[in-house]
Amino acid sequence: MSFLRDISCEHIMDSLADGVFTVDLDWNITFFNRAASAITGVPRAEALGRKCWEVFRSSICDGACALKAALKAGESRSNRSLFFVKPDGSKVPISISAAPLRDRRGKILGGVETFRDLSALMLMQKRLDGLYRVEDILSKSPVFQRTLGILPQIAASGSTVLILGESGTGKELVARAIHNLSPRSGKPFVAVNCGALPENLLESELFGHKAGAFTDAKKDKPGRFQAADGGTLFLDEIGDMPLPLQVKILRVLQERVIEPLGAVAGVPVNVRVIAATNRELEGMVAQQTFRSDLYYRLNVVRLALPALRERPEDIPLLAEHFVARQNAQHGKDILGLAPEVLQRLMRHSFPGNVRELENIIEYAFILCPGGFIRPEHLPENLAPQEDAAQAAPLCGSLDEIKRRAAADALARNNGRAMAACRELGVSKDTLRRILGKGRQTQQD
Amino acid sequence: MLICLACYGDRLATLMESATELRFYGVEQNVPVPSGTTPAPGTGVVAMIDLLAGLGIDVLICGGLSGCTLAALQQSGVPVVPWIGGTAEEVATAWAAGGAEAVNRLRLPGCALRGCGRGRAGHGHRCSPTRAALRTPMQTAKVEKSS
Incomplete structure (x- = not known):
């Protein structure tokens, strides 16, 4: 056990994939490891010294705190499943374990809680069980949102x-x-x-x-x-x-x-x-x-x-979702799509719709060793055609050119309509109209 | 001016969804005036949003909240200042003294003014108008509204 003398406890804690934090008896956070920061989205410096419920923001903080129960009982509580809400408003499923922290004499000084992000596991489980809810249908498109509503x-x-x-x-x-x-x-x-x-x-x-x-x-x-x-x-x-x-x-x-x-x-x-x-x-x-x-x-x-071509604003969102799913399925850590890949996808007409997009991402995962998915990882039938389109950006009707410019702006801005509008100097209605005209042209 | 705080005990609830009590305050000469409390409906956040929409409050101040709840509040026309922490008194005093600017100094850790609750789910990615569609008929509660 001599190695422990040379390695700080903090260093070991920071190497864990699970989040770990400790609190004193007033519920102030006294330690917050690197994984805790990554999972919660709260920087360590901001977490230290704050009340644990202000940082952890879980569904049990108000009234059913596992840490409080562990301290009260004087023994650990393990494997409770719950969710917490990240600063971006997304819910993250986690499992937690809580235990009292004692000094050498056995006196309780505070508590320690460890938690594990179950997002990837839940994603796979959901797919296996087919337990899809409306929230699992991803779309920012107003047309689709109305249908889902x-x-x-x-x-x-x-x-x-x-x-x-x-x-x-x-x-x-x-x-x-x-x-x-x-x-x-x-x-x-x-x-x-x-x-x-x-x-x-x-x-x-x-x-x-x-x-x-x-x-x-x-x-x-x-x-x-x-x-x-x-x-x-x-x-x-x-x-x-x-x-x-x-x-x-x-x-x-x-x-x-x-x-x-x-x-x-x-x-x-x-x-x-x-x-x-x-x-x-x-x-x-x-x-x-x-x-x-x-x-x-x-x-x-x-x-x-x-069809997917009628809601191009959903392409970045869906691509991100499929990357997360593939990461979970294959144990990889692909960061996402390179901007030029997203641009190509935004220009693609997707005759196979969402399934085609999923297949493209799956194909890219086979070729992409790590980092971002780049154009060379895309299927060959996608790349040359898109190159040709890029080489002749001013071909086609005025409506088509406008539509392409709008789709490119959406791609550059990761599907964020307002950011694309600012870049193009048009209103959101105008952007919708341009994309709508493109759809009509394609249908004609 | 009628403000509402989503509370658990004497502090703002960690999540708006887990609030057990709604506290209401008026503002007179930059001082908060308690004007009533009501238990949060036990039937879930949708009922709570209906209640808040029916009361015609000027602002809801709460702790964290999911993107779906934020979208549902916005669809119901309830102005909300989320991701705030502290005791009810502390928050009400800050609002009465300096409005949103003062309350924003009480934002929860990791929640800079730009970004919180405006990210993925805040845009409605993973939620839809479903929650709004699921809402029960408007509920009302009697709250003494101070001028």
Whole structure:
């Protein structure tokens, strides 16, 4: 144990990844290690001498303090999960342990609290469990915010929902958020991709079958409707559903009864249906490739999710989120995107929407050894095209040039609309109008 | 002028969300005049915001708060001076004597005037108008409002 003589206790504490602070009996902070400062966002110099609740700002500081309980009981309290609020207003999930500090005679002099940032763990856990809430859908776009703002009422209504949006816009995420906000949240959320299975298989998958219904049907198998009983069934790519099956879905929606293959009687089910598609259902109804009665039955509540190119202000925010997620998943410490990468992403049209952005970041993580993600870490199909666009900045219509300038300004300012406005010398409304014109041009 | 302090015991609550009591003060000749207290609604921050919006206070002074709560307060039209610490008396006296400028001297550690609560979540990144949408019908409370 001789090494301890040469190394100060403070030095050891500063090398820990967990936050550690100590308080005296008046709750004044007497020690605050480097990790504590990094996790809380409070510099050590500002923390020392202040009351612990003024620095820690956790959900238990007012009334349920673990440190107080530890001091009162004279023994440690460990592994309580809670959150604290950082100066930027974000909530950070942590686990804490608290214990009394004693002198050599056993007299209590104060307390020590250690805490661990669980953000990365929670991020991964959330992804595994699919427990997405509205707060997990990241957007600064006013259009998307309006949509998200009405989700609680939609969730509470119990009505059938039709979610429209291009591939990769987050239709399933929204469906999960509706389910998790609804009174059905304690029951299953079952997702089925109607475009992924052939008709016969899809029917059996949805409604189940009885033993002997067809060759190889050796025993009864419940379908997805039964699996989702009491909860929510998410029918993705409903536009790809074959016409004969559409009739059966219509019957379930009308009568709340399913008929497994080979069954002689219907089985009542209590399922909320949320359907989604990236296809133009109204056009399909006109062409008689989608049943109009099913369309109107599904179209009780309709949500249209904007494409990523229609909300470029969200690109930096989403990119930052995916970098954090990849860091947590791969144990890396990538700092973020280099400005020129962000600029390229802001100019990209993202036909694959948010999913494409996620894939780009995932690809970059493979190539990026550390520090910031740089242009050479981007997929090849992205880089040359963007270089060409950069080489000829004044090509295209005036609206397109304005849109590009606005997108570039947003990229330079990390998606902050007001900062971009200041740089361009335009109002926020003008910026929105310019970006809006760009959208119309692209749609035309 | 009616100010409201989100308190826990005799001090500002660490987080606005965990306040147990709302204390109200009027201001007369640069001196705070206590004008009432009410327990914070136990049904959560949304109910508290409804209550504050219904009271028509001039300013809410509180400790830390999440970006979602800040956004919901702003949407409800409640002026807020967040990230302040100290005893209720200390804060009320500072406000009565010098308004926001004086109260800003009582900001919590790590919360410089620029930046706190205006970062990520403050812009509504991780929260949406959902909280505002979730609000229950406006609640009211009787508070003696001093001139």
